[in-house]
Amino acid sequence: MLDRPEHRPVLAGKTALQAPGIRLEPLLEGHLLHVMGVIDADGLARPLSTAGLEASTIRSAGYQQWFIAGDEALPSSRIAAFSSALQGTAFVSDQSHGRVRIGLSGPQATELLAKGTAVDLHPSAFPEGRSAVTLFGHISLQLTRTGADSFELTVLRSFAEALYEELEALAVSLGALPEL
Structure with missing residues (x-):
């Protein structure tokens, strides 16, 4: 079972x-990551690059909130790398599912x-x-x-x-x- x-x-x-x-x-369905924190779209560029997510798009989702969207399904290790790159400035919640x-x-x-x-x-x-x-x-x-x-x-x-x-x-x- x-x-x-x-x-x-x-x-x-x-x-x-x-x-x-x-x-x-x-x-x-790809990926959709919800980012919440004191960061702007320009500030997300480097953490996206660090996690190998340059092809993803950044979308405003409200005050100090962003969606990172892309066509590729992400393993938890890449999400963790992105989250680590944002440590101290923002939190990441995987909304792909x-x-x-x-x-x-x-x-x-x-x-x-x-x-x-x-x-x-x-x-x-x-x-x-x-x-x-x-x-x-x-x-x-x-x-x-x-x-x-x-x-x-x-x-x-x-x-x-x-x-x-x-x-x-x-x-x-x-x-x-x-x-x-």
């Missing part, structure tokens, strides 16, 4: 949807997002690299602009399937079809 259940990506059965103006896709990332891109991405969130998505108000903790309908998530027409939505694992299905319905209303 197994001591613990086998890990299964929560959106494993979901396919990407695409149309000329929109793309919705489940992203690799509890949150899921969803990608949304294309010229119609802001149109789709406007149907569920009150965040002003105009590039002058929400430029590339900006993050906001917000609601999409009734589901809390972190919304990050990753490119001119690209967004990443990070949601608690237990709400990921419901959010994805809501986004699927909206993407289909914009002409998206399952990717073959």
